Amino acid sequence: xxxxDWPPTKEPRLLVAGGREPAFSPDGRWLACVRGTKxxxxxxxxVEVESGQGIALTDExxxxxxxxxxxxxxxxxxDAAPQGQRDLxxxxxxxxxxxxxxxxxxxxxVVRGALVVRARLGTPEAPVRTYRLExxxxxxxxxxxxxxxxxxxxxxxxxFAPWVPKEGGGLFLLRLIxxxxxxxxxxxxxxxxxxxxxxxxYERPTLPTQMVAGRTYTAQVHLRNAGLMxxxxxxxxxxxxxxRWRRASGEVVEPTGxxxxxxxxxxxxxxxNLEVQVRAPEEPGDxxxxxxxxxxxxxxxxxxxxxxxxxxxxxxPGHAVEYRVYNLPExxxxxxxxxxxxxxxxxxxxxxxxxxxxxxxxxxxxxxxxPVALSYRWEDANGREVEMVPLRTPLPHDVASGQxxxxxxxxxxxxxxxxxxxxxxLVEGEEGWFSxxxxxxxxxxxxxxxxxxxxxxxxxxxxxxxxxxQMYVANVRVRNTGALAWRGGxxxxxxxxxxxxxxxxTNRLPAGRMRLPYTVSPGDVVEVALPVQAPGEPGExxxxxxxxxGGEFRFSAEGNPMGRALVKVGYPTYGVxxxxxxxxxxxxxxxxxxxxxxxxxxxxxxxxxxxxxxxxQVGYHWSTPEGVPLPQEPLFTPLPAQVDFGGEVLVEARVQxxxxxxxxxxxxxxxxxxxxxxxxxxxxxxxxxxxxxxIYGVEFLSHDTPAQMVAGQRYRITLKVxxxxxxxxxxxxxxxxxxxxxxxxxxxxxxxPQALGAFLPQRVEMGETVDLVAYVASPEVEGEAILVxxxxxxxxxxxxxxxxxxxxxxxxxxx
Numbered sequence: 001x002x003x004x005d006w007p008p009t010k011e012p013r014l015l016v017a018g019g020r021e022p023a024f025s026p027d028g029r030w031l032a033c034v035r036g037t038k039x040x041x042x043x044x045x046x047v048e049v050e051s052g053q054g055i056a057l058t059d060e061x062x063x064x065x066x067x068x069x070x071x072x073x074x075x076x077x078x079d080a081a082p083q084g085q086r087d088l089x090x091x092x093x094x095x096x097x098x099x100x101x102x103x104x105x106x107x108x109x110v111v112r113g114a115l116v117v118r119a120r121l122g123t124p125e126a127p128v129r130t131y132r133l134e135x136x137x138x139x140x141x142x143x144x145x146x147x148x149x150x151x152x153x154x155x156x157x158x159x160f161a162p163w164v165p166k167e168g169g170g171l172f173l174l175r176l177i178x179x180x181x182x183x184x185x186x187x188x189x190x191x192x193x194x195x196x197x198x199x200x201x202y203e204r205p206t207l208p209t210q211m212v213a214g215r216t217y218t219a220q221v222h223l224r225n226a227g228l229m230x231x232x233x234x235x236x237x238x239x240x241x242x243x244r245w246r247r248a249s250g251e252v253v254e255p256t257g258x259x260x261x262x263x264x265x266x267x268x269x270x271x272x273n274l275e276v277q278v279r280a281p282e283e284p285g286d287x288x289x290x291x292x293x294x295x296x297x298x299x300x301x302x303x304x305x306x307x308x309x310x311x312x313x314x315x316x317p318g319h320a321v322e323y324r325v326y327n328l329p330e331x332x333x334x335x336x337x338x339x340x341x342x343x344x345x346x347x348x349x350x351x352x353x354x355x356x357x358x359x360x361x362x363x364x365x366x367x368x369x370x371p372v373a374l375s376y377r378w379e380d381a382n383g384r385e386v387e388m389v390p391l392r393t394p395l396p397h398d399v400a401s402g403q404x405x406x407x408x409x410x411x412x413x414x415x416x417x418x419x420x421x422x423x424x425x426l427v428e429g430e431e432g433w434f435s436x437x438x439x440x441x442x443x444x445x446x447x448x449x450x451x452x453x454x455x456x457x458x459x460x461x462x463x464x465x466x467x468x469x470q471m472y473v474a475n476v477r478v479r480n481t482g483a484l485a486w487r488g489g490x491x492x493x494x495x496x497x498x499x500x501x502x503x504x505x506t507n508r509l510p511a512g513r514m515r516l517p518y519t520v521s522p523g524d525v526v527e528v529a530l531p532v533q534a535p536g537e538p539g540e541x542x543x544x545x546x547x548x549x550g551g552e553f554r555f556s557a558e559g560n561p562m563g564r565a566l567v568k569v570g571y572p573t574y575g576v577x578x579x580x581x582x583x584x585x586x587x588x589x590x591x592x593x594x595x596x597x598x599x600x601x602x603x604x605x606x607x608x609x610x611x612x613x614x615x616x617q618v619g620y621h622w623s624t625p626e627g628v629p630l631p632q633e634p635l636f637t638p639l640p641a642q643v644d645f646g647g648e649v650l651v652e653a654r655v656q657x658x659x660x661x662x663x664x665x666x667x668x669x670x671x672x673x674x675x676x677x678x679x680x681x682x683x684x685x686x687x688x689x690x691x692x693x694x695i696y697g698v699e700f701l702s703h704d705t706p707a708q709m710v711a712g713q714r715y716r717i718t719l720k721v722x723x724x725x726x727x728x729x730x731x732x733x734x735x736x737x738x739x740x741x742x743x744x745x746x747x748x749x750x751x752x753p754q755a756l757g758a759f760l761p762q763r764v765e766m767g768e769t770v771d772l773v774a775y776v777a778s779p780e781v782e783g784e785a786i787l788v789x790x791x792x793x794x795x796x797x798x799x800x801x802x803x804x805x806x807x808x809x810x811x812x813x814x815x
Contacts, residue, residue: 001014001015001016001019001020001022001031001033002014002015003015003049013052015031015047015049015052016031016033016035016045016047016052016054017035018035018036018037019033019034019035019045019047020033020034020035020042021033021034021065021066021067023067023068023069023076024049024069025069025073026069026071026072026073027073028049029048029049029050029183030046030047030048030049030073031046031047031048031049032044032045032046032067032068032069032076032078033045033047033067034064034065034067035056036060038063040060041060041063042060042063042064042065043056043057043058043059043060043064044056044057044058044064044067044076044078044091045057046076046093048183051181051183053181057076057091058080058089058091063080063081064078064079064080064089065078065079065080066078066079074092074093074094075090075091075092075093076090076091076093077089077090078091096126096180096184097180097184097185097186098121098122098126098128098178098179098180098184098185098186099120099122099123099126099186100119100120100121100122100128100176100178100186100188101119101120102117102118102119102174102176102188102190103118103119103120103157104116104117104118105117105174105192106192107190107191107192108190108191108192108193109192109193110192110193110194110195110199110226111192111193111194111195112194112195112196113164114162114163114164115135115147115162115163115164115192115194116159116160116161116162116163117133117147117148117159117160117163117174117176118157118158118159118160119157119158119160119176120155120156120157120158121153121154121155121158121178122153122155122178122180123155124155126180127152127155127180127181128152128153128155128178128179128180129151129152129179129180129181130149130150130151130152130178130179131148131149131150131151131153131176131177131178131179132146132148132149132176132177132178133146133147133148133149133160133174133175133176134146134147134174134175134176134177135147135163135172135173135174135175136172136173136175137165137167137170137171137172137173138170138171138172138173138307139171139173139191139307141172141173144175145163147160147161147163148160148161165194165305167305168196168304168305169193169194169195169196169198169199169304169305169306170193170194170195170304170305170306170307171191171193171305171307172191172192172193172194173189173190173191173192174188174189174190174191174192175187175188175189176188176189193226194305195226195227195228195305195306196227196228196304197227197228197229197304198227198229198301198304198305198306199225199226199227199228199306200223200224200225200226200227200292200293200301200306201223201224201226202221202222202223202291202292202308202309203221203222203223203224204220204221204222205219205220205221205222205291205309205311206219206220206221207219207221207276207278207289207291207311207313208313209311209312209313209314210313210314210315210316210349211278211280211313211314211315211316211349212280212315212316212317212318212348212349212350213280213281213282213283213284213315213316213317213318214279214280214281214282214318215279215280215318216258216277216278216279216280217277217278217279217280218275218276218277219275219276219278220273220274220275220276221241221273221274221276221291221309222271222272222273222274223241223262223266223271223272223273223274223293224270224271225266225267225268225269225270225271226268226269227268227306228268229268230265230266230267230268231262231265231266231267231293232265233261233262233263233264233265236296237295237296238261238262238295238296238297239262239266239293239294239295240259240260240261240262240293240294240297241259241260241261241262241274241276241291241292241293241294242256242257242258242259242260242291242292242294243257243258243276243278243289243290243291243292244256244257244290245257245281245287245288245289245290246287246288246290247285247286247287247288248285248286248287248288253281253283253287254281257278257279258276258277258278258279259297260274260275260276260277262274263275276291278291280313280315281315283315284315284316284317284320285315286312286313286314286315287312287313287314287315288310288311288312288313289309289310289311289312289313290302290308290309290310291308291309291311292306292308292309293306316347316348316349316401317347317348317349317438317440318348318349318350318438319348319350319434319437319438319440320346320347320348320440321344321345321346321347321348321426321434321440321441321443322344322345322347323342323343323344323424323443324342324343324344324345325340325341325342325424325443325445326340326341326342326343327340327341328340328411328422328445328447329447330446330447330448331447331448331449331450331483332413332447332448332449332450333413333449333450333451333452333483334413334414334415334416334417334449334450334451335412335413335414335415336412336413337391337410337411337412337413338410338411338412338413339408339409339410339411340408340409340410340411341406341407341408341409342374342393342406342407342409342424343404343405343406343407344374344395344399344404344405344406344407344426345402345403345404346399346400346401346402346403346404346405347402348401348440349401350368350401351368351398351399351400351401352368352372352395352398352399352426353368353369353370353371353372353395353398354371354372354394354395354396354397354398354399355371355373355394355395355396355397368428369428369429370428370429370432371394371395371428371429372394372395372399372426372427372428373392373393373394373395373426373427374392374393374394374395374407374409374424374426374427375390375391375392375393375425375426375427376390376391376409376411376422376423376424376425377390377422377423377425378390378414378420378421378422378423379420379421379423380414380418380419380420381418381419381420383421386414386420388412388414388415390412391409391410391411391412392427393407393408393409393410395407413447413449414449416449416559417449417450417451417454417481417558417559417560418448418449419446419447419448419449420446420447420448420449421444421445421446421447422444422445422446422447423435423442423443423444424442424443424444424445425440425442426440450481450482450483450522451482451483451558451559451560452482452483452484453482453484453486453547453549453553453555453558453560454480454481454482454483454555454558454560455478455479455480455481455482455547455555455560456478456479456481456560457476457477457478457545457561457562457563458477458478458479458525458563459475459476459477459563459627460474460475460476460543460545460563460564460565461474461475461476461565461684462474462475462532462543462565462567462684463567463575463682463683463684464566464567464568464682465567465568465569465570465572465574465575465682466534466567466568466569466570466572466575466602467534467569467570467571467572467575467602468534468535468536468537468538468569468570469533469534469535469536470533470534470575470577470602471531471532471533471534471577472531472532472533472534472577472602472684473529473530473531473532473577473578473684473686473687474498474512474529474530474532474543474545474565474684475527475528475529475530475684475685475687476496476527476528476529476530476545476563477525477526477527477528477627478496478525478526478528478545478547478563479523479524479525480520480521480522480523480524480525480526481522481523481560482522483522484522485519485520485521485522486516486519486520486526486547487516487519488515488516488517488518488519488520488526489515489516489517489518489519490515491515492549492550493515493516494515494516494520494547494548494549495513495514495515495516495547495548495549495551496513496514496515496516496528496530496545496546496547496548497513497545497546497547497548497554498510498511498512498513498530498532498543498544498545499511499543499544499546500535500541500542500543500544501541501542501544502535502539502540502541502542508544509535511532511533511543511544512530512531512532512533513530513548514528514530514531516528525625525626527625527665527687527689529686529687529688530545534567534569535569537569538569538570539568539569540566540567540568540569541566541567541568541569542564542565542566542567543564543565543566543567544562544563544564545562545563545564545565546562547560571603571604571645572602572603572604572681572682573603573604573605573681574603574605574672574678574681574682574683575601575602575603575604575683576599576600576601576602576603576670576678576683577599577600577602578597578598578599578668578685578686579597579598579599579600580595580596580597580598580668580686580688581596581597581598581650582595582596583595583688584655584666584688584690585688585689585690585691586690586691586692586693586726587657587690587691587692587693588657588692588693588694588695588725588726588727589657589658589659589660589661589692589693589694589695589803590656590657590658590659591656591657591695592635592654592655592656592657593654593655593656593657594652594653594654594655595652595653595654595655596650596651596652596653597618597650597651597653597668597686598648598649598650598651599618599639599643599648599649599650599651599670600646600647600648601643601644601645601646601647601648602645602646603645603683604645605645606642606643606644606645607639607642607643607644607649607670608639608642609638609639609640609641609642610638610639611636611638611673612673613673613674614672614673614674615638615639615672615673616639616643616670616671616672616673617636617637617638617639617670617671617673618636618637618638618639618651618653618668618669618670618671619634619635619636619637619668619669619670619671619677620634620635620653620655620666620667620668620669621634621666621667621669621685622634622658622664622665622666622667623664623665623667624662624663624664624665625663625664625665625689627665630658630664632656632658632659634655634656635654635655635656636671637651637652637653637654639651653668657690657692658692660692661692661693661694662691662692663689663690663691663692664689664690664691664692665687665688665689665690666687666688666689666690667679667685667686667687667688668685668686668687668688669683669685669686670683693725693726693766694724694725694726694803694804695725695726695727695802696725696727696791696793696799696802696803696804697723697724697725697726697766697799697804698721698722698723698724698725698791698799698804698805699721699722699724699805700719700720700721700789700807701720701721701722701769702719702720703717703718703719703720703789703807703809704717704718705717705776705787705789705809705811706811707810707811707812708811708812708813708814709778709811709812709813709814710778710813710814710815711778711779711780711781711782711813711814711815712777712778712779712780713777713778714775714776714777714778715775715776715777715778716773716774716775717757717773717774717775717776718771718772718773718774719739719758719771719772719774719789720769720770720771720772721739721769721770721772721791722767722768722769723764723765723766723767723768723769723770724766724767724804725766725804726766727766728763728764728765728766729760729763729764729770729791730760730763731759731760731761731762731763734794735793735794736793736794736795737760737764737791737792737793738756738757738758738759738760738791738792738795739756739757739758739759739760739772739774739789739790739791739792740754740755740756740757740789740790740791740792740798741755741757741774741776741787741788741789741790742754742755742788742790743755743779743785743786743787743788744785744786744788745781745783745784745785745786746783746784746785746786746810748786751779751781751785752777752779754792755776755777756792757772757774757775757776757789758772758773758774758775760772774789778811778813779813781813782813782814782815783812783813784810784811784812784813785810785811785812785813786808786809786810786811787808787809787810787811788806788807788808788809789806789807789808789809790804790806790807791804
């Protein structure tokens, strides 16, 4: 049997002379074969491919053949014919690791001077083929130094060449690796020490593995002098204990700690118990404590290769709290008491004493000296602490380190509305806040304190000039900033109240009042056209706006600021009072309407009729409820006659609705040709909320149109449709509405431009739904098509042409 590398880089190599029927092991290291001729019978062999060394597994009487490896590489199957009858043979290979015994040094032994290793490698029956002896510095060597290696050593006891460390003594690892002829390997590895003058063992330390940050601990360390030098307690070369702290990254936090002097001189080989003191780092975290001896206050024993005592220590805060608050309201009412579900976890080492102590835990640190309670403090928007006595929720029992307690905490909200920060904190005894005494962080949560009835007057828009005793309209926008909704409509509704003050703010005159037109939820804004009567005497006045509940309770009495507007009462040039006979509050998109308005001239200027320069016409402005104007040109309506000061006129004013559906504010105004709007001269507009709806509106709620159809076939389809426009759907007569459809290609090209799907069974008003049964004829085309469902008026006008949405369904047409 020859071995050839592939691709060929070396000459072929004879592996087994007289070998036949080769079989490689699963890992490729071994070759099983039959050696010998068939006439002779042959024997079963196993050969190491790399070295060519092999061993016979059977004699030559069994006539083995066809060897094969098992998947585990430890079993060989073969064909055999013992006593002339062929049978299946099975061999299980058992590998024996080479025998090694190190006589010197023993594990943990101290070596003085040069190291001479004595060992026995192998036995006469199982010799060792190769060996390698290595030494590495430290408990986890980064580099190994080979001090002896060779082949076929004698199994008798022998010594290996002496070795001396290059850079002083300390802790080392000895590693001996031996391999036998079968390729099996044994590795022996253990620590030993090389000490000269300096040598020490730190044993049986009683230092805790968990400490409180900044706290000093007293413990015991047993010392054994393994060096040649006597440890002196006095003089410039005195020996003493100390330590340093390292972070998990290896960074030294404290290079030198508290010093622990020896109680006596310690000669070589002697032992002593030392009481040591260690102060934990101030910052919590995971640390490595390195405690050792030093000489003369400067040189550490580790500088001479002596390993220090290393201890992993978890430094935890003495007092630490983890809060979890479950149901704190984001908004509160002034001066009310709330129950909040709070979970507290003791993340520190010190246990918390409860209201009814059940005995502090026996493990860990001592507990607080006084009972602990959960409390809080309030801060206003400027960070100033609110002066109030907080409520306390005592702990029901002791809480050890790592434990969690759940409380139903009581919290009283501040008495003045505003934005606040609630600072949760624990308190020990009467005034021992954890945040102030132990530096524990509080849990802060923002809270808005709102009164039950709160308001924010956004705008008071009144005419800047008024006639004495005349009626006007002040447009008021108010936001509900309270916790409760404002009831509108019938009594007892919230009222908008107007009052006048002149030079003396204490002398108040009634201006007007009106109920809210509808209920206003918290956070919503309402706009009201408040009728006000100007004071009877000319002068400068403030119009104050407040809200009132039940005829007595005023919102301003709860700290809510009122709105105001400055008005000069006299006889202005421009002045108008609008009196709509029937306000129009609903319109259709883009439609033109006629509204009857009665106008009264409150200014000194005469209103001229007509359309020429200097005439006065009725116009309007559209805006959103938020006050954003719409870019839509108004229609103007000329006055039917001239109107002098104090006169009135009835006008059929025209107005066109916006082009999109929605909620709007219609602001009636007068326009002075060549000059501008009356509102620009300080006159109030008449603001009317208007809801604009579409005329043609349809919503397809459901349908069962099939996704596939056969070309040229007729299908029955059911649909549910809702009328979302203002126009009723007539089932017959003029304006008749039917359900139609059209077919398009996938590219949008018309196949069937118009077809009848179904008649309406009855008249359908705005907001009503109707169930329809339609019949559809599929087109004489093949491939993907689009079926467009739409409503049709008078068989001519598709609703989609008027802005309504049609229903498009993709259908696969097949033959």
